[in-house]
Structure formats: C-alpha cells, structure tokens
Amino acid sequence: MPYTTEDGGRLNNFAQEPKVYRAEPPDAGQKRNYIILAVVAAILVGSLIFVAFSVS
Secondary structure, eight states: OOEEEOTTSOEEEOOOOOOOOOOOOOOHHHHHHHHHHHHHHHHHHHHHHHHHHHHO
C-alpha cells in the first residue's frame, strides 16, 4: 500500500486507484433487454399512477 511520511513522522495512506479500462458498448441482446426493462418499468409506473388516482 503506498504511503508517505509527513514532517511529524505520521504516515499518510492513500487508497489504491482501480485499473482503468474502456467500457464496451452494449451488444444487440443487451439493447433488447434494456428496451424490455424500460417498457416493463413504464407499465409499472403507469399502473401505480392509475391506482393512485382511482383510489383518491
């Protein structure tokens, strides 16, 4: 673990930085899953709003 020593003899610890990597764009299957999840989320939110208005 990297550290430095200050003038008073105290150690100053630094966190290890994670390895940097390039993110890969989603493939066709992942894009399809995102669209399906978005549709399901929209239906869920729409139904919750409908129930809230119908109850009140």
